Amino acid sequence: MIADKMKPVLVGAAAIARMFAEGDEQRKEFGADNVFDFSIGNPNVPAPPEVDTAIRHELDTEDPVFLHGYTPTAGYTDVREAVAAHLNNEFGAGYQMKDIIMTPGAGAALVATFYTLLDPGDDILVFAPYFLAYGNYAGMFGGRLTVVPPDTDTFQPDLSKMEELIGPRTKAVLINSPNNPSGVVYSAETLTAIAAVMEKKQKEFGHTIALISDEPYRELVYDADVEVPFVPDFYKNTIVEYSFSKTLSLPGDRIGYIAFTHGMDEEDDLIAAAGAAIVNMGITNAPSLTQRVAAQCLDFKVDVGIYKKNRDELMKGLSEIGYDFAEPQGAFYLFIKTPGGDDKKFCEVASKHHVLVSAGSSFGCPGYARVSYCVAYDTIVRSMPAFRKIWDEMA
């Protein structure tokens, strides 16, 4: 009964379900304190107190019929206005209310954007390592990913390969900075170079190529000298996919937005199509209460000092053992080179020592593993003897 196109999707879904289940099974069998689960990007830092205040304020002051009712497809008008004003204030951008579409997180924002852009056989260019859901999202519309191989020295994009791989069916280039899984941030120079290649290719192929900027980790950076440049400043045809899942630690409340750069090619048609996509995907509108809460918390974020402390401890402990990695500047992942080179084997051996991490192959980058450090600090400290045993067995 099941469609052929779902068969490969099921394999990926089973792997993710397995990852969740493995943690639970091990916790049951060996006790929660003896399992070091670094496999999932589920924030462990609580939402800032302003989120609770905003929820209570909405419940206390809004008409419940309004608060829990359907909203316009693209979101409440005042919420979209607040998001546009926030972006304009923060980045000197020129958004209007109509450029913003509220979505249930970045995942839905990406799917709506792919639905809007892709005909069967179209292509999205991504840089490995990349978030594994992108391929499935594109596949829903007959689209494909073209993958620029990773530069494993820096995990910055390989621009000459990018230029080679953009073809006549490339509808968009998709970037994610700060990056899941490498944690690297693309510099202004890198974005300038990406934009230059894209301008050239737009001329060569005679059609617009969108730059999709997937930004769930925009505010999660750890060092004073690291700046996350605002991507639309570099390229007019940019579509930003934003999420409050990580910035406000609200992954289960499903809220984010798409921001279409004001004045981009075919802007009004794109916005209308993305709105229709939201309806056709069965989403109808982003959660109404969470839209209103997010609008009141645009200037707040979680305590990133907690993630920074985790990152520093993890880097210190793993480098003392001998593990190799590029220092992550943001997000909450460390992408380590797997001793012995076989990332799947590494994950198996790690699991035997009750350390759960994700294989780099799932991110288009074999030979590496992702360690999510959105966990209790104590988990990191106590996991080090196990990481040493894994090293001894694999190196």
Ligand SMILES: Cc1ncc(COP(=O)(O)O)c(C=O)c1O
């Ligand atoms: C790079 C990246 N994009 C998109 C998403 C989806 O996030 P959301 O919870 O906003 O749908 C994630 C979630 O982990 C992610 O890491």
